[in-house]
Amino acid sequence: MAEGRRPGRRSGALVVAVLGWPRRWWVRQSLRARLTLIATALFSCAVITGAVLLLVLQRNALTRVLDQSAAKTARDIARQIDGDRRPDTVVPTTGGITAVQVVDAEDRVITASAGTDRVASLVDDEQLNAIRNGDRPTIASPTSATQLRVFGRKVGARTVLVYTDVGRVDDSLRLLTRTALIGGPLAVLLMAVSTYGAVTLSLRPVAALRHGAADITAAGLASQRLPVPGAQDEIHRLAVTLNAMLNRIDTATSRQRTFVGDAAHELRSPLASVRVQLEVAQRVGPAADWHALIEDVLVDVDRLDRLVEDLLTLARLDEASSNERHxxxxxxxxxxxxxxxxxxxxxxxxxxxxxxxxxxxxxxxxxxxxxxxxxxxxxxxxxxxxxxxxxxxxxxxxxxxxxxxxxxxxxxxxxxxxxxxxxxxxxxxxxxxxxxxxxxxxxxxxxxxxxxxxxxxxxxxxxxxxxxxxxxxxxx
Missing domain, CATH: 3.30.565.10 (Histidine kinase-like ATPase, C-terminal domain)
Known part of the structure; x- marks a missing residue:
């Protein structure tokens, strides 16, 4: 059973190692690298999103221009065929129009623009019904490899079909896409370099703080403090706050050294007195005045007791930041x-x-x-x-x-x-x-x-x- 479980355990450990690799790689990077990567990733997302939106909006805008041109031509043709008149040839009144056809209720072509099929409509019956209902389909041109956008307008029992070439829209979008593919990476690269340089300059005072902290660690607080940058920013305020903290630590350390030295000196005196009295009594032997010796020792012990009590009281007061009982x-x-x-x-x-x-x-x-x-x-x-x-x-x-x-x-x-x-x-x-x-x-x-x-x-x-x-x- 144990042998059968080993492959599963190994595969699970491998999966965990593979999944944990990005995090381990990320934490090993410097702060400059991480900030640069984050800024570059966000800028790249913004560039891609902007490019996609630009292409979509540009396509919609160009298509709307084509539809407006086709609508004007359809209105003009409708006036030409109004009533029972049926001109042999209709002429588009706006530029960018590829062809025009006019069909009757039985879907027969009754007139068309020059160079356009006068026998059969360029759209089938299903598409023609959809056009009469307001649809604007895109079909393949029978004479070229381009795509035609069909705009229809009903004039009584007749329908004016206006065909516009969407190739110009595609050409504009292709040009814009190539521009985005070339300019986008260049903008991202420029952004990455600029961000890295800006972060490096911004973190230079932090590096100075680190070196200052290393010097203080090596030499002590006696005569050194952290360098304060000239810029009135967050790092400046951090350096000022840290220096104030170091001043308090230095003062507290000095007070502690003085306090410990004074306490040791004060404790040494009664302890030395007790020791001397006991040594004298030891040399003198049983003939010593034990009652007087005990009284003298108790005096020194009482001094020690008061001193220790006062030291403990001061220690508790030093730890308290405010009165806890009210x-x-x-x-x-x-x-x-x-x-x-x-x-x-x-x-x-x-x-x-x-x-x-x-x-x-x-x-x-x-x-x-x-x-x-x-x-x-x-x-x-x-x-x-x-x-x-x-x-x-x-x-x-x-x-x-x-x-x-x-x-x-x-x-x-x-x-x-x-x-x-x-x-x-x-x-x-x-x-x-x-x-x-x-x-x-x-x-x-x-x-x-x-x-x-x-x-x-x-x-x-x-x-x-x-x-x-x-x-x-x-x-x-």
Whole structure:
């Protein structure tokens, strides 16, 4: 059974290979070749269709001219034989008429033009009946190899038959056909060459983009960008868009390298501290103060835990393009639930709130409050005040969260830089004081995802300290 199926399988595979060959050949061609082939094929179809329509219309037009000439002659002959007159010879009154015959009701020829058979009609009885009913047949000439078109007109019981030579129509069509057969391929060839040249010129900027991309792949994004063509076309806009994308990628890559380096540096410090303490305890032996050692190690572990949590939060914020949760959050209730947790803090934390609702992620908004209050508690001298209110920006109501401390503050020229990751201003704000250098960065990113913003300012009363302000749009 298996042996009997092999020929069928082979023939099926052969058919598939033969049928798939055009597609494989097509995909191997360059874009210039494919565009040229498509344009040439469409132009060829247009030329062939136009030539056929031209021949058909030309034939109809020439035939209509013959019929008009025959109709005029028939009317003139009808006037010549009107009544009982029967001239021996009728004379065509228009050019291009080959012969004229006049037959009676019994299909007998009663008169004809010079040189035309006066005994028998050139058409048979069946054709004559059809002519009387309006038909215009084409017959072979009895004296030559040409074709005659017959036009008939009834005059009482008589019928005037006008014969016109359609050879002139055929000659005109043959001349037009030869012209189309010669001019059509030349036009198609010219179209193919022109299309190939135009596509080559049009794709030259694309080739430049490809070479530029290859150079960037080899050398990196540091100092290279794609060439921008001078023409204000789609390729120009593509190059500008790609360069903007490369700028963003370069910026993101630089930030990532900096972020990874800073994170490694921050993680190395507590890990090194834990290692040193464990090595010292190992050398000292059982006499070591294990309780104090464990407390010191737990401090470093707590620093590691906070740092890892902040890094994971930043990673999630970097991946998010916008706030995905839009649930209503009571800003005042959120603050009132956070502040009591600082009852045993080193400084007093108080809150003054008014009912305010925003749309967003409650957990993320809670993180803003916690980070700002933690910073205030860490650096304040005696108190931290948290205020929730409303304000209007360009006619749009915003919820305003303000956290004020009476610590050393931050110089005005460095208040924007403290939102950079791992940035610290001075010795009083070093990592030994407990901060990871990521809190304000997290606050800024969360505020941006919620359509808001954050800024640092001096205290409104002019005293020493810092005022952190977070503005978020009020929910409908």
């Amino acid at each position: 649930e209503p959050v009571a800003r005042d209730e959120l603050v009132d639930s956070v502040v009591p947790g600082y009852a045993n803090a080193r400084v007093a934390v108080t809150a003054r709130t008014v009912p305010t609702t925003v749309a967003g992620d409650a957990d993320a908004l809670r993180r803003i409050v916690i980070n700002l209050v933690d910073n205030g508690v860490r650096y304040a001298s005696s108190e931290v005040t948290v205020t929730v209110g409303t304000t209007s920006i360009d006619g749009v109501p915003h919820a305003e969260l303000t956290v004020v401390d009476d610590g050393p503050g931050i110089p005005a020229n460095e208040r924007q830089r403290v939102f950079d990751r791992f940035y610290r201003v001075q010795e009083s704000r070093s990592r030994e004081s407990g901060g990871t250098g990521l809190g304000l960065s997290i606050v800024r990113d969360i505020a941006r995802l919620h359509g808001g913003r954050v800024r640092l300012a001096s205290r409104p009363d002019g005293a020493a300290g810092l005022c952190a302000i977070v503005l978020l749009p009020v929910a409908d």
